[in-house]
Amino acid sequence: MKNLVFAFVGLAAAIFVGEFIWTSATGVYQRSVSEKQAKKDEFDHIVLERTILLCKQAGYDPAASFCETARATCLKDAARFPDLC
Numbered sequence: 407m408k409n410l411v412f413a414f415v416g417l418a419a420a421i422f423v424g425e426f427i428w429t430s431a432t433g434v435y436q437r438s439v440s441e442k443q444a445k446k447d448e449f450d451h452i453v454l455e456r457t458i459l460l461c462k463q464a465g466y467d468p469a470a471s472f473c474e475t476a477r478a479t480c481l482k483d484a485a486r487f488p489d490l491c
Contacts, residue, residue, distance in 0.1 A: 447486060454479050454490055 454476060461473040480491035 450483075451487060451490070454487055458490060 457472050457476045457479075461467075461470060461476050464470045464473065467473060480487065484491040
C-alpha cells in the first residue's frame with residue numbers, strides 16, 4: 407500500500423515537472439517568434455519608408471518600379487504601416 411502511495415506521488419511530481427518544462431519551453435518559443443516578427447516589421451517599415459522617399463524624389467513617377475512596390479505594399483499592409491500609407 408505504501409508503495410502505491412509513493413508511486414502516485416512520484417507520478418504527480420513527474421506530471422508537475424513535465425508541465426513546468428513544457429510551459430517554459432513554449433513561452434521561450436513564443437517570445438522568440440514575437441521578437442523575430444518585431445524585427446521583421448521594423449525592417450519592413452524602414453524599407454517601405456525609404457522606398458516611398460525614392461518615389462517622392464522621382465516625382466511619384468508611376469512607371470518607376472519602386473513606386474509600384476510602395477503602392478502595392480501600402481495596399482496590402484496598410485494596417486501594419488498606418489504612419490506611411
